[in-house]
Amino acid sequence: MPSRYRQLLHLENVKRTDIWELLKDINYFVRESEKAIDTFFINITQQQNSESESTTCIALLVGIHSKIIDIRNRLQQLPPGDNGFDFKERRNEFTHLLIEGQFQLDKSEFESGREELFDLLIEGQPQLSVVAILDSSGFDKTAFAADTYNNNHVKFYFDCHAWVRVSIAYNFRMILDDIIKSVMPPSRVSVVIGEDYQLKKSILRDYLTNKKYFIVLDDYCEESDDVLDDLEEVLPENQNGSRVLMTVTDPDxxxxxDLENGQTIHPDSVLVGGPLIRLKHEAWQFFILHYGKTTLRIYMGEKAFLTAWSTIYSVLELPVHLKICCLYLCLFHPGIEISTRQLYWLWVAEGFIPHNSEETAEHYLNELIDRGFIQVKKRRAGGTIKACYVPTFAYVALLLPAALTGFFWSPGLEEESMANAK
Incomplete structure (x- = not known):
């Protein structure tokens, strides 16, 4: 971890330790309250009305009432707005560090890379070409890929298109299904999607034969190139100008x-001759798009680290009603399609939504979308959100505060959150 960032992460600098103790007490109280309420309702359901059981239920409820009064009194003793740790100030410090001392993308260089990419997509050689887009300072690789994918010239040039979110846990079975759903007509998808995995790969390959396709794999986080081997099995080389874009998170x-001159690429390499650089690949034309002047390890590692911690502070800065809804998103694997209606019901069932109002839940969702913690996947005809997903960077950033507060836990959570913060 860069030394100039360490001072920002020292939680021992929090002066109001009584607040952390109070939060722990509230967490414990919530768990005990759930047990008491469960006991109460079980007794009612089973109609067990013996005097001893009634006495136990009354004692539990009286204990809950006393604890509520105790927590309320302790909260009232805290000075308003003073928690000894200004999350907004810390987030602003991280934002400053994101800019200070880092390579800033020149607009003319950005446009040059964009033009090179469009030339490759539309006017390049007929061989199937793959372009891996890397993270760069002042450059959002997913937004860049989306701008390319949605371009009218690109849509007109290719016969079929697919945008697939790969995310943290690589699963080509899911990728295969997403490509099939994107490129095939719905009537055929309903027949094919339930077939055997190997048969589906064969069906997709046959379907894409003689078609000019454009496929984007967003947020590939693995350090291995297994995805290329898997893609070779399903993507035919039609010699008609088909293209694949990948947004890559891990420089490994x-x-x-190897570069075209035979030089092996490693995390300490400084890539020059770009932004669009040709690499050696046995089967396809392979390129990387990268804006950067330092080694891949430093460039991508520091950017990812700072972005993750800036997002963590943004989570901690949320008002309570949004914070609990936001942390709840840890339950969903990044990139997985989430039905908004089911998400509303889950929030309501957990008691996060006042008056169990679906309208309020929708308002909370829109606020989290505006803040970048959730992305829209599908909309209904009327414009309301039908499905959404949690981006990888948001998921990774949510894991740490969720673990620290005891909001969510799973085996290996601490290792997973740090291992994926690349």
């Missing part, structure tokens, strides 16, 4: 490639 992904 490139360690299995």
């Amino acid at each position: 992904f490139l360690s299995s490639f």
Whole structure:
């Protein structure tokens, strides 16, 4: 971890330790309250009305009432707005560090790379070409890929299109299903999607034969190039200008490639000659798009680290009603499609939504979307959100505060959250 960032992460600098003790007490109280309420309702359901059981239920409820009074009194003794740790100030410090001392993307260089990419997509050689887009300072690789994917010239040029979110846990079965759903007509998807995995790969390959396709794999986080081997099995080389874009998070992904001059790429490499750089690949034309002047390890590692911690502070800065709804998103694997209606019901069932109002839940969702913690996947005809997903960077950033507050836990959570903060 860069030394200039460490001072911002010292939680022991929090002066109001009584607040952390109070939060722990509230967490414990919530768990005990749930047990008491469960006991109360079980007794009612089973109609067990013996005097001893009634006495136990009354004692539990009296204990809950006393604890509520105790917590309320302690909260009233806290000075308003003073918690000894200004999350907004810390987030602003991180934002400053994100800019200070880092390579800033020149607009002319950005446009040059964009033009090179469009030339490759539309006017490049007929061989199937793959472009891996890397993280860069002042450059959102997913937004860049989306702008390319939604371009009218691109949509007109290719026969079929697919945008697939890969996310943390690589699963080509899911990727295969998403490609099938995107490129095939719905009537055929309903027949194919339930078939055997190997048969589906064969069906997709046959379907894409003689078609000019454009496929985007967003947020590939693995350091291996397994995805390319899997894609070779389903993507035919039609010699008609088909293209694949990938947004890549881990620079180690490139360690299995060589530059055209034979030089091996490693995390300490400084890539020059770009922003669009040709690499060696046995089967396809392979390129990387990268804006950067330092080593891949430093460049991508520091950017990811700072972005993750800036997002963590943004989580901690949320008002309570949004914070609990936001932390709840840890339960969903990043990139997985989430039905908004089911999400509303889950929030309501957990007691997060006042008066169990679906309208309020929808308002909370829109606020979290505006803040970047959730992305829209599908909309209904009227414009309301039908499905959403949690981006990888948001998921990773949510894991740490969820673990620290005891909001959510699973085996290996601490290792997973740090291992994926790349």
